[in-house]
Amino acid sequence: MKIISVVGARPNFMKIAPFIRAIGRHNRSHPDSVNHILVHTGQHYDDRMSKQFFEDLNIPAADINLGVGSGSHAEQVGNTMIAFEKVLQAEHPDWVVVVGDVNATLACSVTAKKEGVRVCHIEAGLRSRDMAMPEEINRLVTDRLSDLLLTPDRISIKNLEQEGAGKNRIRFAGNIMIDTLEENREKAAILSPGDIIKRNILNADETRRYAVPEKFALMTMHRPSNVDQKEVLEPIVNFLCKEVAGDMTLYWPIHPRAKKQLEIFGLWDRVTSTPNIVLLHPLGYHDMLRMNMDATIMLTDSGGLQEECTVLGTPCLTLRWNTERPVTLRKHGGASVLVGNNVEKIRKEYLDTLQSERKPVRPELWDGKTADRCLKAILDRAREES
Numbered sequence: 001m002k003i004i005s006v007v008g009a010r011p012n013f014m015k016i017a018p019f020i021r022a023i024g025r026h027n028r029s030h031p032d033s034v035n036h037i038l039v040h041t042g043q044h045y046d047d048r049m050s051k052q053f054f055e056d057l058n059i060p061a062a063d064i065n066l067g068v069g070s071g072s073h074a075e076q077v078g079n080t081m082i083a084f085e086k087v088l089q090a091e092h093p094d095w096v097v098v099v100g101d102v103n104a105t106l107a108c109s110v111t112a113k114k115e116g117v118r119v120c121h122i123e124a125g126l127r128s129r130d131m132a133m134p135e136e137i138n139r140l141v142t143d144r145l146s147d148l149l150l151t152p153d154r155i156s157i158k159n160l161e162q163e164g165a166g167k168n169r170i171r172f173a174g175n176i177m178i179d180t181l182e183e184n185r186e187k188a189a190i191l192s193p194g195d196i197i198k199r200n201i202l203n204a205d206e207t208r209r210y211a212v213p214e215k216f217a218l219m220t221m222h223r224p225s226n227v228d229q230k231e232v233l234e235p236i237v238n239f240l241c242k243e244v245a246g247d248m249t250l251y252w253p254i255h256p257r258a259k260k261q262l263e264i265f266g267l268w269d270r271v272t273s274t275p276n277i278v279l280l281h282p283l284g285y286h287d288m289l290r291m292n293m294d295a296t297i298m299l300t301d302s303g304g305l306q307e308e309c310t311v312l313g314t315p316c317l318t319l320r321w322n323t324e325r326p327v328t329l330r331k332h333g334g335a336s337v338l339v340g341n342n343v344e345k346i347r348k349e350y351l352d353t354l355q356s357e358r359k360p361v362r363p364e365l366w367d368g369k370t371a372d373r374c375l376k377a378i379l380d381r382a383r384e385e386s
């Protein structure tokens with residue numbers, strides 16, 4: 001069987017790494033039964049957004065890089081489709097495996113389906129019901145087209161069934177990102193937080209001390225809904241500079257989109273001149289995991305971090321009004337609470353959350369064995385059809 005799997009942007013890498021390893025394990029007991037080709041669309045291309053994750057997670061170099069790069073959504077999706085169609089016509093795979101909800105997920109599932117190739121979506125069925133989110137559009141289209149829908153939780157199964165997906169297309173596989181977390185937990189735990197800061201600090205200063213205090217906040221923010229409008233971004237920045245940084249050190253690994261927007265809106269100097277805010281380059285996988293293990297509080301708009309905080313127990317403020325990952329919410333037993341991007345709401349939940357304790361939880365099938373179940377689901381389906 002020939003499988004092409006696709007990655008495009010940072011959150012895809014931790015989802016594909018365990019799948020590739022599952023193929024390796026399978027091929028050791030069934031020599032050469034799965035021929036795997038890894039395609040990188042090239043949406044994320046900076047070393048710190050891409051190459052670093054291939055190294056950290058031992059992902060073999062992509063067999064094919066489509067070199068799509070930055071651009072508008074239509075440019076990214078269109079250029080990916082044009083390039084990926086050629087790959088499919090040259091390689092004739094039996095299955096295309098896509099993960100997550102980025103532009104690569106959408107572009108490659110549409111292209112594969114039009115070429116008559118079966119599509120498997122890992123992380124199917126997540127729904128924020130927010131059509132202003134590019135990722136929600138990507139999820140809806142990908143799931144509508146996929147032959148095999150592998151879900152991370154039971155709520156996702158319900159979502160898919162409500163949309164009319166037949167039971168035979170859906171399998172409950174668990175959360176593949178947690179395979180990566182479990183595989184890398186020990187390696188992260190032995191890292192020194194001080195060294196992490198020293199290696200990743202944006203404005204290195206020889207005289208500075210890098211020791212990480214016992215109490216600190218960790219923050220990431222990149223969603224267009226938070227960073228693309230000054231009226232939204234400025235009050236959040238003021239809250240961070242005056243209130244969070246007044247209480248404790250705030251470490252902020254900064255996404256290229258957020259950095260660009262802070263500069264455009266003239267907010268960059270305010271952030272960099274606040275002594276208790278430490279800006280970092282985007283962190284590698286182990287560095288982020290290590291910092292998350294010790295953080296007093298996480299502020300983020302990333303879906304992946306919401307999930308990691310749930311398993312690690314880090315109290316998390318999710319800077320969004322909705323989430324496609326309800327199992328991570330405190331009201332469902334998780335570690336996170338939705339605070340949107342209104343400062344009053346953020347402040348209230350921030351103060352409440354500072355009182356809460358670390359409480360790791362493990363939703364059903366977030367057990368580190370999801371990748372094997374994903375591969376088995378594809379092989380079972382192929383067997384049923386032969």
Ligand code: UD1
Pocket residue numbers: 009010011043044045046049050070071101102103104134135222255256257
């Ligand atoms: C993308 C995903 C989002 C995911 C996020 C994680 C989609 C629709 N969005 O958003 O779901 O949560 O990745 O990071 O696919 N840039 C660089 N270097 C890079 C990549 C991007 O400087 O390696 C800059 C580009 O100038 C670009 C901006 O960052 O304008 C945003 O990148 P883009 O790929 O458009 O989307 P993300 O916001 O990263």
